[in-house]
Amino acid sequence: MVDQDRLIALRQAVEDLYFAYRTFTDLPDQLLGELGLGRTHHRILYFVQRDPGLSVGELLAVLNVSKQAIHRPIKDLEERGLLSITADADDRRLRRLSATPEGADLEARLTSVQMRLLDHAFEGIDTSAVEDWHRIMQRLAQPPAQ
Amino acid sequence: MVDQDRLIALRQAVEDLYFAYRTFTDLPDQLLGELGLGRTHHRILYFVQRDPGLSVGELLAVLNVSKQAIHRPIKDLEERGLLSITADADDRRLRRLSATPEGADLEARLTSVQMRLLDHAFEGIDTSAVEDWHRIMQRLAQPPAQ
DNA sequence: CAACATAGGTCAATGCAGTTGACCCACAGT
């Protein structure tokens, strides 16, 4: 019966992850919607803030989408003065992306909504359990080669 | 500086959740793609298996989509003999949904891919930390009213 | 019984975000 319990717990985990992620994305999506932007805009700003000077190709690799898919959002962000694009000094084919102060500001607003949700979810949980939470999520992101 | 560390940890959590969820959905999506089905089909089968005899309205509430959005997928599943639909005995307006054996089979295949990923991610983690993982995810799914 | 409410189905127009394919330019390395 241990096996059966395990299956039930794992099913519960599938469900928890589904609902958690949905709520997690709903709030920023709402905020983005009001600005006429989408999730991809947020992702771009996020990774550009995490790693300023990211190239377009690197961004594609992180987000795992085609360059055509990212083209519009990048253009939108640039036009709105949220993203600054400059050619790399050494290799002028590379376009280095970084957030403008306004872009950084928006990114902070969007991400902080999510951080607040997480902060609340972690409240009162042991530090070691929170560390394990990170460990679990990181393993989930990078499963073994099979 | 404690505050700063906390922000960094929370940012890391945002990222972990993003990547974890992406990997988590990629595998079933791939399987579904081969069958010409989408994520919604999986979700329907999942919730119908969790709660056999679910009505269309209840399904809409759980998935939080419009009836038009679910109409196609339900029809697809029925046509493929994966979903069985019968009128409720007491209120014949209600359509009770349940999986056929074939539907149950497909659902098990799809969900078990995800359960395997989770199982691996939980490997070697303390039982109490896994319980906390569930607690955290459930809180994330149902944040306070603000 | 008539009137209204509810569960659900369906048509239509639309939007958004992604895809593949093809082709372009600018620049780098040899």
Place this chain on the structure above:
DNA sequence: ACTGTGGGTCAACTGCATTGACCTATGTTG
């Protein structure tokens, strides 16, 4: 000069959701 690479862009298409409007069948209530 030649080839490779980073990146931009046009076009056609797809998947999946939306809103709005309207239909039927059935239940509930005055």
